[in-house]
Amino acid sequence: FLFLLNPVCCILQQLYCTISDSCNCDFKPNIQDLEWDLYKNLYGQHLVQDIVSEEVAKFLQNKNPDRPLVLSFHGPSGTGKTLVSQMLGNHLYGSAMSSPHVHQFVPTLHFPSTDRVKEYKEDLKSWVQGNLTKCARSIFFFDEMEKMPPGLIDVLEPFLGPSHVMFGTNYRKAIYVFIGTTGEEVITRVALENRQAGRDREEIKLDDLQESLLQTLYNNSTSGFYKSRILQEKLITSVVPFLPLCRRHVERCVRSQLCSEDMCSRSDVVEAVGDAVIYTPAQGRFFSTTGCKAVAAKINLAL
């Protein structure tokens, strides 16, 4: 009986969503849990914690947003970009990252060949459109933006702005998250200068980074946003800079991993992994070159 009922339910629900534009699908946001997770489990990223909690809360408080929420994550590898994407999925949707309304694009997987951009443009556009028709509260993640064929992302421009409700679909309730390493040099330089000036990491402000990040995105042919209309039209709600991690952050990653395996007391392993990581620049050795990436493998070596 349930087997029969289920598809009927879905079709009716979909119809309802399309007509009423108020469908919540699998959307069960819990902002408090999101904030808690960000503050407790993301290390060394005060800008990310503040920007993500604030922008998501602001966006969801507004029952009738005039444009979608568009975030662009930037920073070196292993600093928590994927981790924060997962936190968003986990705290916004009932079935977390496996929700049918959480969409992930990886260029090397979905758009592998640069001479098929025209075809990809059509695909991407109708795909986003189709999914927003099913559920206005969809979230789209675009990872590895630096490998996105130039020009492709611009097909999203009409969806990202304050467009009118088209074909019964409200495009303004969606969330888009772009993720890439473009701008890591800018971020690392600012973090380094801050450090060399003897200031606290937490004193770094979004204003110190925002303009140079947007410039770099616009001028860099492999940023995914090269000369993009999306930037010209200022359709990104906020850039989100991930800072390079220091040894103390890497050690927190190690400790948390150890504790989850009931080995909280193994400070020797924390120390050994901290030693095994490579830090830059040669003068000062402030930042882990791999962030917290591959910490689990390094733990296994040290055990």
Ligand SMILES: Nc1ncnc2c1ncn2[C@@H]1O[C@H](COP(=O)(O)OP(=O)(O)O)[C@@H](O)[C@H]1O
């Ligand atoms: N700032 C951080 N705080 C806590 N854990 C982190 C942080 N950065 C990375 N990690 C951990 O390190 C691993 C790699 O992080 P990930 O989010 O995949 O990095 P990337 O920025 O390259 O997407 C994951 O297991 C993640 O949980």
Ligand SMILES: [Mg+2]
């Ligand atoms: Mg990642």
